[in-house]
Amino acid sequence: MNLFADIRELVVAELETLMASGALPSGLDLSAVAVEPPRDKGHGDMATNAAMVLAKPAGMQPRAIADALAAKLMEDPRIAGADVAGPGFLNLRLEPAAWQGLVRDVLERGTDYGRSTLGQGRTVNVEFVSANPTGPMHVAHARGAVVGDALAALLDFAGYAVTREYYINDGGGQVDVLARSAYERYREAHGLSPEIAEGLYPGDYLIPVGQALKEKYGDSLLNKPESEWLADVRLFATDMMMQVIRDDLAALGVAMDVYSSEKALYGTGQIEAAIEALRSKGLIYEGVLEPPKGKTPDDWEPREQTLFRSTEFGDDVDRPVKKSDGAWTYFAPDIAYHFNKVQRGFDELINIFGADHSGYVKRLKAVVGALSENRVALDIKLIQLVKLLKGGQIVKMSKRAGTFVTLRDLIDEVGPDVVRFVMLTRKNDVALDFDFDKVTEQSKDNPVFYVQYANARVNSILRKARDAGLDVSDATLSAAHLAHLGHEAELEVIRKLGEWPRLVEIAAKGHEPHRVAFYLYELASEFHGLWNKGNDDDTLRFLQGDTAISQAKIALARAVGVVICAGLGILGVSPVEEMR
16 A cells, blocks of 8 residues: 555546536646645645646636645545645645554555555666776775665565676776786795785785686796786686675675676677667767867877767767777777667666766766667766774775775674665765764664664564463454554554655655665654653553554554565665564
8 A cells, every 4th residue: 555646546536526527627737746745744644736736737726726626635534634735735634544554554565565566567777886806895885786786676676677787897907907916916826025016906815816826827827928827817817806796795695687797898799889880870970079178088189089979968078989099998898888788678777886987977878878769768876985984083994905995894894784774874976974883882873773673672562462472463463453553653653654655666766775774764763752652651552451452553563563674675684683
């Protein structure tokens, strides 16, 4: 049950009735009519903008429309009040029974309560992490991994068919640097002093790679020119680093459906095919770009190049795809990779990028629009930096990585559930402080603890009820006499449960998984508030002398636990049944 959607259907039906009767002009577009929670709880349970959005096309005063609609809505048994406010907003109050029925619906549907058909029949590709395979993942990668994985789970919950994808950047010069760095560790494994020149990767994480190279090749690569060992060492080191990355992702609870290789695009005709697809549309030409203002980018040169007409799709300038010497630019394999995605038939593409990739947003959106003839939407979510704090001081680096704190360091310190939840306590485009002291304290200021504590309290209620001999199975609780849940504090908790299906759709449409974490904190706050009120008001305690009353109140607690578990499932966090 999506009560907000149900009441919107009622509003639309009554507007259609008013049009049929002549009270409103016929043929009005009702698509902009919304029903949502009012900004001020004192104004009611729901509010609709119907009169405001229809006034101009109807040629009527908003209040006249609102008054007519209010009279019709009052005929529905779920509506306890319909009050016109201000210029024409309509505030609605629902009968308690309408809210109480939600508890039964939650218990009957379980963690599927709130699932949506929003994305039914649509496929979406979520590309995330895509870290260079030159070392273990760092903290910024951790945030991107969590956001991407939670977004994929959210879209799945909203009815989309989702593919999680990792793009391996193994075709550029950075993997040659990796090979040279690993070769020095290979020399070190033979007792030689490694020469970690400037520009090479200094981290200790390459020591095992050097040892593994020794086990495979013995001393056969020593004293050979780079041209004879570079390709083999590059492939070997890349494969080992990708295994480290896969293991780290698994420790975080992330499983990819597809790993795509940049290297596989070269020499296979895929880049050429993608460029030819654009050329056939008249979007590739030979030309000279105007010199850029300010800093000169790497892909600009004052000579004729092969260019993509990205300005026709909203970009600031046309983009080079081939240099004057015939070599592909960095953009060319990106075009081929996204052409491959378009050809696989996805309806939507989502890329999770680090904030340092902001310059790629317009050009990638342009090329996807061009290749798909604007059929496929591309959304790029930029992940801002994470600052680690401990004891009020910034945590700067890992001994193992040499220059940064690794994802595995973070997981080993606080566990994957804490990492995942905390990474979603801010919107992706806002910088995040990860304070080790805060995320381990047991207080309301720690959202991980606060939400988990709510679920633990629900389980405590259930254990005590069973010890008292009460049947608290979901089947029994869903049949409870829910009219006993009449106190305003109880109804407030139910109203928050009623927002869950709506929240799922809003978050899925906006590609905003952080909204789930925010909602869970708000739901936990409502539930803790009800628990605390029971300390002063015996009638609000979950266990009462009357079995029927107890089961109704326990049904509400259980419903809270169900929705918390559903939300945590989307976030990839395991619910805690008992706090220690």
